[in-house]
Amino acid sequence: MALYEDYDLYINNSLTRKKEKFEALKAPNVGMYVCGPTVYSDVHLGNCRTFITFDMVYRYLSHLGYKVRYVRNITDAGHLENDADEGEDKISKKARLEALEPMEIVQKYTLGFHEVMAKFNTIPPSIEPTATGHIVEQIDMIEQIINNGWAYVENGSVYFDVEKYNAANDYGKLSGRKIEELISGTRELDAQSEKRNPLDFAIWKKASPSHIQRWNSPWSVGFPGWHLECSVMSTKYLGEQFDIHGGGMDLKFPHHECEIAQNKASNGVDAVRYWMHGNMLTLNGQRMSKSTGNTLLPGELFSGDTDKLSKGYAPTVARFFMMQAHYGSQLDFSDEALQAAEKGYNRLMQAVAKLDTLEANGANTDFDVPNWRKDCYTAMGDDFNTPILISHLFEAVRFINGAEKACGLSSENLVLLKNTLNAFVYDVLGLEKAGEGNQSDKLDEVVTMLIEMRNKARADKDWALSDQIRDELATIGIQLKDGADGTSYSLD
RNA sequence: GGUUCCGUGGCCGAGCGGCUAGGCACUGGUCUGCAAAACCAGCUACAGCGGUUCGAAUCCGCUCGGAACCUCCA
Structure with missing residues (x-):
């Protein structure tokens, strides 16, 4: 059916x-x-x-x-x-x-x-x-x-x-x-x-x-x-x-x-x-138009090579930004709004990744997956209301981020949550993992090795060394995150 | 000038008669060696004025401000 x-x-x-x-x-x-x-x-x-x-x-x-x-x-x-x-x-x-x-x-x-x-x-x-x-x-x-x-x-x-x-x-x-x-x-x-x-x-x-x-x-x-x-x-x-x-x-x-x-x-x-x-996409409150020069080209957006932006943004971030507004509304394009969207996008995608690591055990959480799923469809059914859909997706994000590995969902609901979230994020909104492709296995091994070295330094209370590893990784765009289950990392 | 539409908290942006989305930022807390991340809590707004209604951000009128179309445009 x-x-x-x-x-x-x-x-x-x-x-x-x-x-x-x-x-x-x-x-x-x-x-x-x-x-x-x-x-x-x-x-x-x-x-x-x-x-x-x-x-x-x-x-x-x-x-x-x-x-x-x-x-x-x-x-x-x-x-x-x-x-x-x-x-x-x-x-x-x-x-x-x-x-x-x-x-x-x-x-x-x-x-x-x-x-x-x-x-x-x-x-x-x-x-x-x-x-x-x-x-x-x-x-x-x-x-x-x-x-x-x-x-x-x-x-x-x-x-x-x-x-x-x-x-x-x-x-x-x-x-x-x-x-x-x-x-x-x-x-x-x-x-x-x-x-x-x-x-x-x-x-x-x-x-x-x-x-x-x-x-x-x-x-x-x-x-x-x-x-x-x-x-x-x-x-x-x-x-x-x-x-x-x-x-x-x-x-x-x-x-x-x-x-x-x-x-x-x-x-x-x-x-x-x-x-x-x-509806129209505007720049500085005026609609983009070739004749007036009030435009931003995709290439300029991706590279950040324009005085209108402080940096470049991944295409999928721009897509997420657009999806946060209803298609029928005018939307103004700005560096500030894009930065906010980028952070929100990262939080969403990290939760989507974490969801894969969760395991089912019984049913002792308030998070009502079938009902949540229904809300997602209701939002989309109401004239493709992607902003409301996204607000529901963030309800799931909050649950996922707050959950232990044994997340308190029945296996049936955990599967439903995974399928639904993935379907809406990837299939419907058409988002992608940013930076996919520039993360090689070798890089992963190197970072994992550094994390192990830092953990040893931390065990020895050698804070100078552990902070040096963390801070220098941060400068090249790798954030270490100490969680209850150990240290993970993310790329800018 | 004509026709449509919009004006929401520090910013972006939903909602379109009662149940006061969400993201970002900010503040406090939990966790942590510190930090970051994460989580919890707080910040509770609807351009202005009048009207309708038991009740309005949401309906009506006026005022102010902005946009799109009336020519090729996504």
Whole structure:
């Protein structure tokens, strides 16, 4: 029996702005689509937060026993700065600046993105489709939309007729906008524009002579509109209707709004059951953004090679830091907050390690494992509330740290505790042991030898020598800890 | 200007009508040769003003402060 049958899951649906009970369309299968990056430059930490959030969602759904098909696209066709702009798209511009082919740009930053995602211990999506790999499908969808009467062709470009769509549907329902307000907020339609209405958006754009990325189509040599790829690829791999669509908050309008319209206009159904939006990561109270330079790159975080941080932090520590906040809340990134998270992370992981050494004996403790376990699932079931989950994990930490080797749990409960804690720490939150790999057996032997020498010195009351061993180890980052069961050590 | 959202103890961050998360820091204690670690205890807050209610951090109104979106953005 799958866990999801025992534990309810509620998701805050951005579309309805309500927490709704999650019911998979075709359990145990779940389809999830997440908008991926445009690969024209290095991803920054803000981008990473969204993908780490949905990695956690993916992990928890899988943990519950769902078979998730997780689709996350790579946008490798350049978007114009806006529809009226006849200039270069971002990928072409970057290609010119770096004197590379557009596909070289795409390749370079896609690889970089994957490297960063791996460092953060995210699981690769089941399918990672690219926009340029689905031009044919995009042309098909444009034809459907035209045939259904929701788009018009003008001088080789195809525009989505927002006003007409809105008369029969509700354009703006996701972002809470009214079409009248949008119109009044838009500048006058300039004379050159081919659009009938300033709100209309291009789903196919005729290429200007300088445009590098271009494809043949029934309308012109050109390129697809930037909202189209997600509608096309989600439909292709997840069907006309699927369970979850995720992305960053900043994509709500216009990107996701247009996606909803395109799906409805081509297939006649609302594609997405549950819309989820991750909130922004801020730096000094302002959202990270490439254009303003208010960013922190993953590499800078890991190395500490930036004036914004006092030192480097392990990717898993940054992940833990993010998990301590709810995905739907804004989170501010700071050195101070990261330091606090790092200490908390260390305490958690040391307790997880100590748990392995505990042994069952009877049942004489207040710690109620089955109930604690239930609390963990309740927290996650409440819209993936990882901060509450973590607070429960620390209840277990307190028990473990306070426990004798014979810990007072029945063998059944001890196993349950181990399985549950490991599952949430590693499988669901996706944390890792930091510094794993740089701790060799030889190092362990050397430190163990030094500990033995120090113990002999202590037995002889040679405090000078024992303190020298301890302090000099501390300087190179090895902490000795004298406990009831002898001395152990930990690495910085 | 329009639309959304937020303002919680020294810091980060949950909670969203009653039972006052958690982490970090700090203080006292236990343990220890001393220290560190660990454990126990303490520090008990909800921007301001008014209202609704038996009861509000949580609902409503106003004021002040901050953020996101309205253009490409995770």
